[in-house]
Amino acid sequence: MSRRASISVYHADELPTGDEEARRISNAIDEELRQEKELRKKKAAREVKVMLLGQAESGKSTLQKQFQLYYASHSLDQERPLWRPIVYSNILKALRMLMVELDRRYGSGTEGPGSTPASNSILEGSPEPSDPLSDPVSVYPPELLAMLPPLQSLVDQEDALASELSGGVKVTGRSGVFVRAGWQALITPNRAWPIADIRDTANRPTAVTNLVAGSLLHAQGVIAQFWAHPLVRALVTASKVRLEESAAFFLNNIHRIAQADYTPSTEDVLHVRLQTLGVTEHSIDIDIGGVRFNWLLYDVGGARGQASTSFHTRPSWVPYFEDATAIIFLAPMSAFDQYLEEDPRTNRIDDSLQLFTAICQNKLLAKAALVLMLNKADLLKKKLEAGIRVRKYISSYGDRPNTYEEVSEYFRAHFIQTHRRKDVSHRVLYTHFTALLDIKATQSIIISVGEAIMRQHLASVGLS
Numbered sequence: 126m127s128r129r130a131s132i133s134v135y136h137a138d139e140l141p142t143g144d145e146e147a148r149r150i151s152n153a154i155d156e157e158l159r160q161e162k163e164l165r166k167k168k169a170a171r172e173v174k175v176m177l178l179g180q181a182e183s184g185k186s187t188l189q190k191q192f193q194l195y196y197a198s199h200s201l202d203q204e205r206p207l208w209r210p211i212v213y214s215n216i217l218k219a220l221r222m223l224m225v226e227l228d229r230r231y232g233s234g235t236e237g238p239g240s241t242p243a244s245n246s247i248l249e250g251s252p253e254p255s256d257p258l259s260d261p262v263s264v265y266p267p268e269l270l271a272m273l274p275p276l277q278s279l280v281d282q283e284d285a286l287a288s289e290l291s292g293g294v295k296v297t298g299r300s301g302v303f304v305r306a307g308w309q310a311l312i313t314p315n316r317a318w319p320i321a322d323i324r325d326t327a328n329r330p331t332a333v334t335n336l337v338a339g340s341l342l343h344a345q346g347v348i349a350q351f352w353a354h355p356l357v358r359a360l361v362t363a364s365k366v367r368l369e370e371s372a373a374f375f376l377n378n379i380h381r382i383a384q385a386d387y388t389p390s391t392e393d394v395l396h397v398r399l400q401t402l403g404v405t406e407h408s409i410d411i412d413i414g415g416v417r418f419n420w421l422l423y424d425v426g427g428a429r430g431q432a433s434t435s436f437h438t439r440p441s442w443v444p445y446f447e448d449a450t451a452i453i454f455l456a457p458m459s460a461f462d463q464y465l466e467e468d469p470r471t472n473r474i475d476d477s478l479q480l481f482t483a484i485c486q487n488k489l490l491a492k493a494a495l496v497l498m499l500n501k502a503d504l505l506k507k508k509l510e511a512g513i514r515v516r517k518y519i520s521s522y523g524d525r526p527n528t529y530e531e532v533s534e535y536f537r538a539h540f541i542q543t544h545r546r547k548d549v550s551h552r553v554l555y556t557h558f559t560a561l562l563d564i565k566a567t568q569s570i571i572i573s574v575g576e577a578i579m580r581q582h583l584a585s586v587g588l589s
């Protein structure tokens with residue numbers, strides 16, 4: 126007869142009486158762990174992580190604001206005054222860029238705008254016959270020259286304003302660009318990237334902002350005249366200055382914005398251009414069917430070398446988002462005639478496709494639902510109506526008609542094809558044409574995207 130080695134155990138209810146206390150503690154710990162696990166599971170089930178990805182200026186932060194407007198408009202209302210200095214900064218930057226270009230053409234080129242004009246500086250390059258700037262004027266037109274000193278003293282405040290906004294942090298090499306104030310205070314050892322949030326700026330100093338406000342009130346007439354001047358108009362129309370898209374909107378509204386009691390409107394907040402550095406987290410509570418879900422939107426800075434574009438080079442942050450519910454990828458269709466600021470040889474549509482490919486191929490993000498927003502439809506329409514031809518920039522476009530319908534479908538087909546060929550998880554791709562400054566149209570897209578994301582989320586946490 127073989128003898129089997131065995132251990133003898135007590136069942137929990139048979140423990141000797143002396144161990145009763147130990148048993149009670151052990152049970153309590155078990156129960157605590159069970160409850161904790163349950164809580165974690167519940168919390169995870171209520172948490173929806175959405176990443177906003179795409180190249181610089183594709184509209185990620187604008188989409189975040191639209192989400193906020195739809196689901197938490199009260200918080201956007203609270204933040205409204207905080208956007209005031211950033212609107213000012215957008216205006217100052219646009220004025221500076223225009224003045225630098227004018228000075229390059231009519232000034233000495235070595236001294237600042239407002240300096241004595243060079244006696245014989247002629248326009249560079251051979252002028253095109255239809256170019257309104259082709260008149261070989263050698264000096265500043267006198268009326269324009271007279272506007273420069275007050276404008277210059279306004280523009281001189283740009284750096285101080287940027288510094289006030291970013292809490293004294295200077296972004297080297299990128300004049301006029303600054304981060305959302307307060308982000309640097311939020312870098313903690315546990316977070317590898319700066320998290321920014323405009324709400325954290327509530328207690329920052331406003332002395333420079335108030336100074337700029339006073340100057341704007343004073344100089345609004347000159348700014349309006351300058352902006353309306355035929356030479357400035359010609360520079361803008363001929364795209365001789367790469368103004369940010371918000372610039373024209375703010376300069377057209379200068380009298381309203383220059384008022385002492387100015388508070389940015391929702392439209393202003395959507396138009397503002399503020400480059401995102403690193404990743405910013407926005408938390409929004411959303412009620413769906415009586416249940417409260419916490420949406421965490423991760424707005425990822427899109428300039429090259431930043432998080433959004435570092436899939437090939439620095440993917441260290443990606444594992445933090447392994448459990449992301451969804452990725453919303455934004456591609457600005459209107460950028461077909463533009464090149465990257467960071468790399469002037471790369472066409473922006475091409476860059477978007479490369480980035481989209483990298484996202485489709487990234488195994489760590491394979492479980493997230495994928496939404497594609499082909500954005501800036503309004504600007505694309507405008508460019509095509511102005512006669513800008515796609516084939517001039519994208520040779521493969523060939524002889525297709527230069528209409529919005531054809532061009533937008535062409536771009537969409539390319540993204541769909543990329544997704545079909547490269548997507549690691551063969552997931553569904555939801556696509557939308559968007560114009561994110563159009564509140565009404567965007568809100569209905571947000572509802573539909575939100576529903577798709579929620580369906581995916583509920584399925585993945587086993588609640589569908």
Ligand SMILES: Nc1nc2c(ncn2[C@@H]2O[C@H](COP(=O)(O)OP(=O)(O)OP(=O)(O)O)[C@@H](O)[C@H]2O)c(=O)[nH]1
Binds near residue numbers: 370396426502503559
């Ligand atoms: N006309 C137009 N402008 C848009 C649209 N979407 C965004 N913009 C503007 O484009 C500019 C850039 O948008 P952002 O949302 O700041 O871009 P981003 O993707 O967050 O850029 P980074 O932070 O640099 O990565 C802003 O001035 C927006 O107002 C659109 O559909 N149409």
Ligand SMILES: [Mg+2]
Binds near residue numbers: 401
């Ligand atoms: Mg941004």
